[in-house]
Each structure stands twice: as structure tokens, then as C-alpha cells.
């Protein structure tokens with residue numbers, strides 16, 4: 001393995017001269033394009049500049065681009081996997097697999113108990129921050145803003161350990177086709193779920209009722225809601241949920257202006273969500289379960305004993321929608337569509353990169 005590593009370094013030097021010219025040419029072309037298509041490229045250029053490296057936030061590049069395994073998930077050190085669970089994205093399947101069907105660092109699960117003990121062999125501190133290990137300790141379906149921006153994960157784990165400690169965080173999440181996700185959320189709410197106890201903490205405090213009114217009477221709930229009513233509530237949190245839950249909401253003044261979306265606010269949120277997604281060490285795509293499993297297993301060097309694609313099949317029937325309802329749903333989730341298309345492309349790149357690496361290693 002070492003030899004292959006050295007060869008590839010020498011190989012790099014050999015082609016550097018030729019590639020430098022190509023690179024400069026591309027940069028030149030890119031800078032012209034940049035003036036015309038300002039926004040999509042800005043994100044990429046910034047990545048080139050500083051790589052967005054936070055000390056304790058391990059992104060995909062950190063893990064994969066090193067030949068040695070020093071930055072791979074290390075079960076015996078201070079590494080922690082954190083899962084950002086966006087509703088109706090196959091998150092529950094993934095969480096179940098992490099605690100129950102993963103061989104390399106098994107959690108101790110007891111019959112009839114929802115939560116498992118995912119302690120390390122040496123210290124008994126958890127290596128997994130998720131619903132079936134720590135539980136919803138940062139709030140029900142806590143989002144990126146609550147977990148990371150408000151440092152909730154760090155605070156909770158420090159509290160459990162009894163002292164402050166530096167940890168290496170490996171963030172993970174799952175995304176899904178936004179129209180399907182939205183419909184799935186609608187059906188879930190129709191069956192009686194509301195997630196009303198989510199706190200939506202931002203800048204250190206929960207969102208106020210004024211900023212975030214509910215679409216229904218909290219004493220009654222929203223069971224049996226019709227699709228028409230569901231999509232016509234202007235502050236329905238189902239709209240663009242994936243973008244909102246992955247972006248740093250401090251950047252847009254939290255929930256204060258959520259009721260009055262603006263072009264600027266949308267732009268900041270989508271850019272932030274893309275950036276945070278890119279920083280994650282893993283994200284799965286519900287429509288590509290086999291590849292998601294491959295990506296996870298090869299990034300963390302952990303193996304599942306079953307196939308997620310077989311387990312995660314949706315059981316309920318499809319809701320029949322008219323063309324105009326579909327178009328409307330697509331439109332009210334347009335940030336999520338932009339994020340999803342970006343995510344699928346990034347996902348495909350990472351999966352093929354991992355496949356190449358695997359071939360080289362063999």
C-alpha cells in the first residue's frame with residue numbers, strides 16, 4: 001500500500017508541468033464565466049481558497065484524500081459521528097443500521113429498548129450522536145444550527161463526560177428528492193405527526209411563536225389535514241426543509257424573516273446549506289441506497305451486515321397528485337431542489353472517487 005502511495009506522488013510531479021498550463025487556462029476561463037454566473041461559482045472558488053477547515057470538524061476531503069489512515073474514523077480516540085436527521089429522508093433506516101447492523105464497533109442494544117449504548121471499549125463515552133444512541137438530547141430533529149452553530153453537541157457531550165474535551169466531529173446526513181420528501185412529510189402529518197416539540201434554537205434561544213406561528217391549533221394538531229390546506233399554509237416548515245435544516249440560520253437573523261422570504265435570504269441559505277453539506281464527511285441519498293452504503297462503509301471503514309436498500313423500501317401507497325399540485329410543490333421547494341441537484345452531483349463525484357481509490361488499493 002505504501003509503495004502505491006509513493007508511485008502516485010511521483011506520478012503527480014511528472015504531469016504537474018503540463019497540468020499547470022491547463023490549470024491556468026481553466027482558471028482564466030473560469031474567471032470570465034465567474035463574472036457572468038456570479039453565484040454558483042462563488043462557492044467553488046471559496047473552497048479552493050481556504051478549504052473551510054474547522055479544527056474539530058472533519059470533512060470528507062480530510063478523511064479520504066490522505067493515503068494513511070490517520071484521519072479515518074478512529075474508534076479508540078475522540079472521534080464522534082453526528083447524524084443530522086432531516087425528516088422523511090430515510091434517516092431512521094440509517095440510524096437503525098448504525099446501532100444494530102454495523103460490525104466494527106457494535107453498540108450494545110437491549111430488547112424492547114429504543115436506545116443502545118454506543119460506548120467505546122476504553123472509556124465508555126459515546127462515539128455516535130443520534131436518536132438511537134444519545135436520543136434527541138439537542139431537541140427533536142435538531143438541525144445544523146442547533147447542533148453545530150449553537151454547539152449543542154459539544155455541550156451535551158462535555159456534560160456527559162463531566163469535563164470539557166476536544167473531539168473530532170464527523171457530520172453525516174441523508175437527503176431525498178424534495179417533492180417525494182415533501183409528500184411523505186404531508187402523509188406523516190396527516191397521520192398525526194407534528195414535531196411540535198422541536199425548539200428551533202438559533203442564536204441561543206428557541207424561535208418565538210411570533211416568528212414561527214404554527215399552521216394548526218397546537219391543542220388539536222393537524223391530523224387528517226388535506227393536501228390543499230397543507231400546501232397553502234405560508235409558514236409550513238415542510239417547505240425547503242432540507243435547505244433550512246442544513247444552513248446556518250444565524251446568517252439570516254434566525255427565524256425573524258422566515259415569513260417574508262427574499263431573494264437575498266434565499267441565496268444566503270442555499271449557499272450556506274451547500275457549504276455545510278460539502279463539509280460533511282458523509283451524506284446519503286435516499287434514491288441511491290446502495291451507493292450511499294458504499295460511500296459510508298468506505299469512508300468510515302465500517303461494514304453493515306445488511307443492505308440498506310432492501311430495508312428502506314417505503315411501505316405506504318403513493319398519493320395521487322395533479323400536474324398543477326406537483327408544479328406547485330416543486331415551486332415551494334425550489335431551494336431544496338437546487339440543494340438536491342447539487343448534492344446528487346457531489347455524491348456521484350465522491351462515490352466514483354471512492355471506487356477509484358478502492359481499485360488502486362486492491
Ligand SMILES: *[C@@H]1O[C@H](CO)[C@@H](O)[C@H](O)[C@H]1NC(C)=O
Nearest residue numbers: 069070071074075076077078
Ligand atoms: C487512534 O487513536 C489512538 C488513541 O488516540 C491512537 O493511539 C491510535 O494510534 C489511533 N489509531 C490510528 C489508526 O490512527
Ligand SMILES: *[C@@H]1O[C@H](CO)[C@@H](O)[C@H](O)[C@H]1NC(C)=O
Nearest residue numbers: 116117118119121123124125
Ligand atoms: C457505560 O454506560 C452505560 C450507559 O451510560 C452504563 O449502563 C454502563 O454500565 C457503562 N459501562 C461501563 C463499563 O462503565
Ligand SMILES: *[C@@H]1O[C@H](CO)[C@@H](O)[C@H](O)[C@H]1NC(C)=O
Nearest residue numbers: 148149150248249250251252
Ligand atoms: C454561523 O453564522 C454566524 C453569524 O454569521 C457565525 O458567527 C458563525 O461562525 C457561523 N457558524 C458556523 C458553524 O458556520
Ligand SMILES: *[C@@H]1O[C@H](CO)[C@@H](O)[C@H](O)[C@H]1NC(C)=O
Nearest residue numbers: 187191314315316317318319
Ligand atoms: C395500498 O393500495 C392497495 C391496492 O390498491 C390497497 O389494497 C391497500 O389497502 C393500500 N394501503 C394503504 C395503506 O392505503
